[in-house]
Amino acid sequence: MAAMGAMAAMGTLPAGVGALPPLPTLGVPGVPELKPLTRYEAMRLGPGWSHSCHAMLYAPNPGMLFGRIPLRYAVLMQMRFDGLLGFPGGFVDRRYWSLEDGLNRVLGLGLGCVRLTEADYLCSHLTEGPHRVVAHFYARQLTLEELHTIEISAVHSRDHGLEVMGMVRVPLYTQKDRMGGLPNFLGNSFVGTAKFQLLFALKILNMVPEEKLAEAVAATQKPKKPAIDQASGVTGNLPAAKPANELAVPAKTGNELADRAENQAAAQAAVEAAEQPVAGLESGAIVEQLAAVPAAEAVEQPAGLGADAVAEQPVAEPME
């Protein structure tokens, strides 16, 4: 929050006074920069400018996916009525409201129980295009319990199923297949500046290491991997994966298996591709199911399982 306070304070200084530090930029290759401006500069824009305010609500999350992948933070976005992902917020009429009062008014319709202040201000950017829109962005750290309360509130809100089709958490990790998690998420469709603001906040607030952000963006810009063909969803071939029985060779514990990712990338990818427990299987039996559908699980809406369940039973069935 210190960084945010500093930037908010900076925005209240007259432009050109002293030697202000340069405004932070995103600096992620492949993502065009939007022009940053201070809050002070933004407030001096004329009446022909429209002001949008959106907020990233997030919470430190000690949880581990599959007991092994750190979730880092829970970050809220929403699926909007128009089929795009965005942050809660909207336009604020500066003639009647402060940025924060206007933002809170919009948030109140969908989230109910959070009020942002100027201390939560993060940045302002000029948007692209012929219309004069300046996008203000806020970020508020909550506890995981507070964030969950907002998710519950959202599904009960007036907007649910109308303007907002559902709240989702942003996966901040990248699975060993280099697409699962944040890269795939960034391959979804975002409204306006939302994707830029997401990346900007993740970087500025040190929620994801900068090189991981760049890798995630780069992964979405490569020629699409067939297995995650975003255009058709069903046309691709499966990614290269080692035969199922190679999974089983090293008779290690789950953690050992997971920790030796360098030598066992293929096995790891198959494990991470897995998801909820396979229906109808417990412990040992699960292994055989995984062995029967190794990396196929990355493709075909997997039922999953954790690494532990796999390694407990090193002898797997062959694919046939």
Add this chain to the structure above:
Amino acid sequence: MAAMGAMAAMGTLPAGVGALPPLPTLGVPGVPELKPLTRYEAMRLGPGWSHSCHAMLYAPNPGMLFGRIPLRYAVLMQMRFDGLLGFPGGFVDRRYWSLEDGLNRVLGLGLGCVRLTEADYLCSHLTEGPHRVVAHFYARQLTLEELHTIEISAVHSRDHGLEVMGMVRVPLYTQKDRMGGLPNFLGNSFVGTAKFQLLFALKILNMVPEEKLAEAVAATQKPKKPAIDQASGVTGNLPAAKPANELAVPAKTGNELADRAENQAAAQAAVEAAEQPVAGLESGAIVEQLAAVPAAEAVEQPAGLGADAVAEQPVAEPME
């Protein structure tokens, strides 16, 4: 449900008995067909085959977006841990469980309060790729209240924030800009067969007219519209939009405005682009805000408003 029952029954007949009707196909241009097979055929596949079962839960929805766009149905999908959209479900080990018992077991982890039966069976398809996976798909019609109960249950479930990052409803309408709603949604990233299954169910269950489905798919396959640039999310220019003051010319009521879409496509697009009420504005004041940010709202995470609010105040401010 009659169609489903028929197909389920058909699947129980031995292949080649009598003159069975051909299995239904998707038939949407631009979406490669998956090979359909009867339930009977699928059940005869050998042990080298894996069976996945997923379910579309849906409810007729009499609601109107912005008081004007029929929502048709609420259809549930989920944002998964891997950043992809999918249906609830997973793999089922046929050695231990029936398809339905296995599916219900997986659903129980995340949804809690719905049990599917063979009557909900819709179709089976062979998936693409080197692995032998047959994907079974179910669809269960609920009441909107039942569906909402499941959404509430999901946010309280064990999987929430782990395997499932949130439930979302699928927008089934297409806004006048031809991208908002289902087309944009189809531009997101889906796992495996999920997008095919979504389109298949929407067609087979007559939830969306077939030509609308084809249009929505086609819209996502055109050279990307700059404003909805899915690759970068922020690089595009704005779509062509008429100046704000053209919005205000016809002094009609909201419904009249909405109904005259043929002549007022631009106005309509701007109206539909709008979202939640503009923060800090009521009725008449809202109009001026819309006039100040017409189609820009389609781009910059709009604060929205309904059609009525716009038309009540026909004289709008010019953009500058």
